[in-house]
Amino acid sequence: MSTKDLKFTEKHEWASVNGNIATFGITDYAQHQFGDIVFIELPAMGKSFSKGAACANIESVKAVADMYAPVSGEVTEINSSLENAPEQINKEPYGAGWVCKVKMAAAAELDSLMDESAYENYVKSVEEK
Amino acid sequence: MINFILSEFFIKKMEGALKKTKFNEAHYVLKGKMIEFCGWDLPVQYSGVSAEHVAVRTSGGIFDVSHMGEIFFRGPQALDAVQYLTSNDAAKLFPGKVQYSGLMTEKGCFVDDLLVHKISDTEYFIVVNAANLEKDYAWMKSKTTQFDVEVINESADYAQVAIQGPKAGKLLAEFTKTDLAAMSYYTFTKGEVMGMDAIIARTGYTGEYGFEVYIKDDAQKASKLFLELCQKGEKYGIVPVGLGARDSLRLECCMALYGNDIDDSHTILEANLAWILKLQKGDFIGKNVLLKQKETGIQRKLVGFEMIGRGIARHGYPVYVDGQQFETICSGTMTPFLKKAVGMTYLPIGKTEPGSEFQVKIREELVTAKVVATPFYKFDQKSI
Numbered sequence: 362m363s364t365k366d367l368k369f370t371e372k373h374e375w376a377s378v379n380g381n382i383a384t385f386g387i388t389d390y391a392q393h394q395f396g397d398i399v400f401i402e403l404p405a406m407g408k409s410f411s412k413g414a415a416c417a418n419i420e421s422v423k424a425v426a427d428m429y430a431p432v433s434g435e436v437t438e439i440n441s442s443l444e445n446a447p448e449q450i451n452k453e454p455y456g457a458g459w460v461c462k463v464k465m466a467a468a469a470e471l472d473s474l475m476d477e478s479a480y481e482n483y484v485k486s487v488e489e490k
Numbered sequence: 491m492i493n494f495i496l497s498e499f500f501i502k503k504m505e506g507a508l509k510k511t512k513f514n515e516a517h518y519v520l521k522g523k524m525i526e527f528c529g530w531d532l533p534v535q536y537s538g539v540s541a542e543h544v545a546v547r548t549s550g551g552i553f554d555v556s557h558m559g560e561i562f563f564r565g566p567q568a569l570d571a572v573q574y575l576t577s578n579d580a581a582k583l584f585p586g587k588v589q590y591s592g593l594m595t596e597k598g599c600f601v602d603d604l605l606v607h608k609i610s611d612t613e614y615f616i617v618v619n620a621a622n623l624e625k626d627y628a629w630m631k632s633k634t635t636q637f638d639v640e641v642i643n644e645s646a647d648y649a650q651v652a653i654q655g656p657k658a659g660k661l662l663a664e665f666t667k668t669d670l671a672a673m674s675y676y677t678f679t680k681g682e683v684m685g686m687d688a689i690i691a692r693t694g695y696t697g698e699y700g701f702e703v704y705i706k707d708d709a710q711k712a713s714k715l716f717l718e719l720c721q722k723g724e725k726y727g728i729v730p731v732g733l734g735a736r737d738s739l740r741l742e743c744c745m746a747l748y749g750n751d752i753d754d755s756h757t758i759l760e761a762n763l764a765w766i767l768k769l770q771k772g773d774f775i776g777k778n779v780l781l782k783q784k785e786t787g788i789q790r791k792l793v794g795f796e797m798i799g800r801g802i803a804r805h806g807y808p809v810y811v812d813g814q815q816f817e818t819i820c821s822g823t824m825t826p827f828l829k830k831a832v833g834m835t836y837l838p839i840g841k842t843e844p845g846s847e848f849q850v851k852i853r854e855e856l857v858t859a860k861v862v863a864t865p866f867y868k869f870d871q872k873s874i
Contacts, residue, residue, distance in 0.1 A: 396535065396538050396539055396540070396734075397538050397539065397540040397541070397826075399540070399802075399824040399826070399829075400801075400802050400824055400831075402800070402801070402853075418853065420802055420824070421539065421540075422539040422540055422543070422734060422735075422738050422823055422824060422825075422826055423534070423539055423734040423737065423738070423823070425802075425804065444800075
C-alpha cells in the first residue's frame with residue numbers, strides 16, 4: 362500500500378481516509394523501535410474515542426505501549442486477525458497490520474496531522490536527539 | 491505509541507556518566523540498542539528480543555554480564571564468614587565447585603541472591619547482582635568483622651561474558667584449551683581464553699547448557715574477544731544477546747530475579763527456595779526466624795502461572811484471589827520460545843496448587859490465570 366496519502370501523528374500512528382472512514386495503524390518506524398509484537402488488545406466495536414485517546418494496546422516481550430487515536434470517531438471495524446498473528450504489524454505496518462477503522466466524528470482534525478514528508482522529517486529530528 | 495515501559499527494573503536513574511563494561515565498544519560495533527541499566531551502558535537487544543531468545547534455546551547466545559559484581563573473601567576464616575552470611579551450606583563445596591545461595595537479612599529474607607565459588611579453603615569468589623553490589627558489599631563487610639577474613643570488591647577488574655545454549659561448548663572450545671566437555675554443571679576452573687587468564691564456570695542464567703567466563707584484561711582485548719565470539723558463533727547460529735532476552739530466558743526457566751521475585755520482604759521459604767536453605771548447618775543470619783517459620787509454616791508462596799484469559803501479566807500488576815487483592819505480579823511476559831503468557835507471583839497458601847485459579851488486573855480488567863508446575867521450560871540434555 363502506498364504511504365503517500367497517509368496522515369501521521371507525533372506518536373507514530375498513521376491514518377488513511379476513505380470518505381468519512383479512517384483506518385488506523387502504527388508506523389514502520391514505531392514497529393521497528395518497538396520490536397516483535399507478541400500481543401494486541403483491539404478496541405471494542407462501536408466504542409468511541411476522542412483524538413489522542415488510547416484505542417489499542419500493543420505489547421512486545423519487554424514492552425507495553427498504547428496506540429492513540431489519530432482522530433476522534435467510533436470504531437466500525439477491527440482487524441481481528443491480529444489477535445492470532447500480531448506479528449503482521451511488524452511485517453506490514455501499513456497493510457495487513459492495520460488496527461481498526463473508525464467513522465470520523467470531526468474530519469477537520471485531519472488537518473492537524475502530518476503528511477508523509479513532514480513525518481519523515483519529524484522522525485529524523487527524533488532520531489537526532 | 492512508543493511510550494513504552496521496559497520492565498521498571500531497566501529504568502534506574504543514575505547521576506552523571508554511565509559506566510562502561512570492557513565489552514562496551516563491541517556493542518557499538520554490533521549496533522546493539524543501548525539503554526541505561528543500573529548505571530551501566532548496556533544493550534537491551536541487538537537483532538530483537540524474540541529472535542535472540544529463540545537463538546539461545548536452539549543454538550546459543552553471547553551476553554555481556556560484566557555489570558555483575560565480583561567479591562572475594564580471603565583469609566583463614568573465609569568459610570566461616572561465608573557460612574554466617576549465606577543460607578546454603580558452603581562447607582559442602584570443594585575447590586572448583588559453585589553454589590547458588592542467599593545473602594540473608596535478619597528476617598530470613600534476601601539482601602541478594604548470589605553464586606559462591608570455592609577457590610581454596612581460604613579463598614571464595616562471590617558473584618552478586620549489579621543493582622545490589624554496593625549494598626551487598628557494605629553488608630558483607632559490616633557483618634563479618636568478627637572473622638579473620640578480608641572482603642574485597644574486585645568488580646571493576648572483571649569483565650564477564652556468558653556463552654549459553656546447546657552449541658555454547660563448541661564455540662568456546664575454539665577459544666580455550668580447557669576441557670569444557672569434562673566440566674559438570676556448577677563447577678569452574680582457571681584457564682586461558684584467547685590467550686587471556688580466565689575463570690571459566692559452567693553456570694548461567696538461561697536454563698541452557700553454557701558457560702560464564704571472567705577475564706581481567708583491558709577493554710581493547712575484551713571487546714576483541716566479544717566480537718570474535720560473535721563472529722565465530724555465526725556458523726552455529728549463535729548471536730549476541732541483550733538484557734531483554736536475558737530476562738525472558740531466565741523467566742521461562744523460573745530463575746528468580748532480585749527485585750521482582752525475591753526481595754527483602756519475602757523469606758527464602760516463601761520464595762520456594764528451601765533447596766538453598768540448610769538449617770542444620772551452624773549459625774547464620776536469619777536462621778532463627780527461618781527455623782521458626784519452618785515450624786509454624788508459611789502463609790504465602792511464590793508460584794509459576796499461565797494466563798487462561800487473553801492478556802499478559804506484567805511486573806507490578808495487581809493480583810486478586812477470591813475477589814481480594816493479594817500483592818502484585820513479580821514477573822511476567824509472553825515467552826518467545828514457549829509462546830505462552832506466563833509469570834511468577836506470590837499466592838496465599840491453599841491457593842498455590844497447580845490448577846488453582848486467580849485473577850490479574852490488566853489495565854482495567856480482571857483476567858484469569860492458573861498456577862502451573864515450574865519451570866515452564868526445562869533444558870534437554872540431548873540437545874547438546
